[in-house]
Amino acid sequence: MDEKRHIVHIDLDSFFVSVERLHDKSLEGKPVLIGGSSQRGVVASCSYEARKYGVHSAMPMKKALQLCPHATVIGGNYSSYSKASAHVTQIIKDSVPLFEKTSIDEFYIDLTGMDKFYGCYQIASELRQAVIKETGLPISFGLSSNKTVSKIATGQAKPSGQLFVEHGMEKQFLAPLSVSKIPMVGEKSCEVLYSIGIHKIGDLQVQDVKNLERHFGKMGLVMWNKANGIDNSPVSPYHERKSISSENTFQKDVLDVAGIEQLMISMLEQLTFKLRNENKVSSCLAVKIRYSDFETATQQISIPPTHSDILIIPELKKLFEKAYQKGRAVRLIGVRLSNLSEGSYQPGLFDNHERNENLYKALDKLNSRFGTKTVSRAATFGISSREFNPFIRD
Incomplete structure (x- = not known):
């Protein structure tokens, strides 16, 4: 006889909003929208207070503000979200034998066999309470015999709840x-x-x-x-992500090549800031250009492992020049760093490595404290991170 499976689905409630509320208690109980504030920006996440007005993630920000004009709009801070996600991931990693991280705020846990020693529902309940206590973030979970039913159960348990669908009760x-x-x-x-x-x-x-x-x-x-509650898909062991990216959709299709290049450099600055914040380096760079007719061009290149935008910018400019078709209006641009690994980059013979690292530490400290665009290159001055939408989450 096959062993009964016990699969937990965990989801952090309105994750981006919840992280913002940890830093600003005045946002509690108010409708909050995270995402781009431009006419063509989208909602990356929204509070439950905003959802009461019909707002949801991936909705154009313009429409969201029509439905809920008194909402507070926040551009978002990836560094804060990444740190909070890493904290939750570590708590789960220390508590269970097998888990899968499917996004920045969503996990599956396989507790099959644990019921022989301890109730699976009790294990999941205690894990949820540990996350709430150690991070201050609201979290929900569903427990059942498979991924599909558990994910749906989590949705029914939200906000900040838990639900167990017993074996045989799935349908x-x-x-x-x-x-x-x-x-x-x-x-x-x-x-x-x-x-x-x-x-x-x-x-x-x-x-x-x-x-x-x-x-x-x-x-x-x-x-x-x-x-019918049938899903035999396994919980895949967690592995660190291998890429990070940022995309920007313009309010109006643009032909300003110099302006596009400046914005891409600004996006690259933010991505390398994230790499340094997570102690990672990248060895592959890619750019993406979508034209007004939605045709999309991409180019990528291998680079020496690094988290230094100073070293990557020349390659970014070359890739952009190679990918861009002169005279065509651009709707969207994107930058991606992939093949990520732990550690700092290996400096070249003529790199002023120590000076650059000390400079980055000082800049990153200021940007972590006051926002990711507090200090940036003169070439990108005035470009707002609020226009970036590198993620969309419920």
């Missing part, structure tokens, strides 16, 4: 919920399901799989399995 738990609650079932799929009379997960549970496959192809069976 009964899922049946009354909207099909939109199923992970990976997006708006378009929901529209198709609604059009054929399927609104609740219970409706989906009793459908003929062949009928679903006529509308969704192979995804039809996947949806049916999830609706």
Whole structure:
């Protein structure tokens, strides 16, 4: 007989907002939006107070402010979010034998077999309380026999709650919920399901799989399995991320090549600041350009392992020149640093390594305390980090 699985899904509630509230208590109980403040900026995260007005992540900031005009808008501070995420990750790492980190604020934990020694629900409950106590961040979890049901259970437990779906009760738990609650079932799929009379997960549970496959192809069976609480996907052991990136969508399509280059340098400054903050180096640089007709061009190059923007900027300029088609209006630009590893870069024979490192330590200290653009190059002066949207989270 197969051993019963016990899978926990953990999600930090309104993570970016919650981190901001740790630093500014006046934000408590107020509608808060994190993201770009421009006309074409988007909401990266929002508080539950803002969600009451219909605001959600990935919504254009302009629309969000129409729905909730009295909301406080914050550009966001990746350094703070990264530190908070690392703190939570370490607590989980020290507490459980196997976990998977799927995003900056979301985890799966496999407690299978632990019930022989200690109740799995009690283990998860104590872990949640430890995170709350040590970080001050609200957190929710769902516990069940698999990833899908546990993730949905977490959503039902929010905000700041916990829920255990016992073995054999998966279908009964899922049946009354909207099909939109199923992970990976997006708006378009929901529209198709609604059009054929399927609104609740219970409706989906009793459908003929062949009928679903006529509308969704192979995804039809996947949806049916999830609706019936069937998910055998494993919890993959956690590995550190291998890339970081930043993208910016312009308010209006632009032709100002010099301005685009300045902005990309500013984005690179912020990414290398994150690398130094996490004691990492990168050995691959990539740039991305999306034109007004949505055609996208990318270029990348290997670089010596480094966290120094001084060394990367010349390569960034070369890549941009290679990727950009002169005379075309640009809608979006992006910079990515990948092949990340722990440690500091190996200085070249003629590098003024010690001086550069001391300078970075001083600059990073100021930027960590007062914001990531407190001190920057003269070439990027006046470029606001509020326009960057490197992440979108619920």
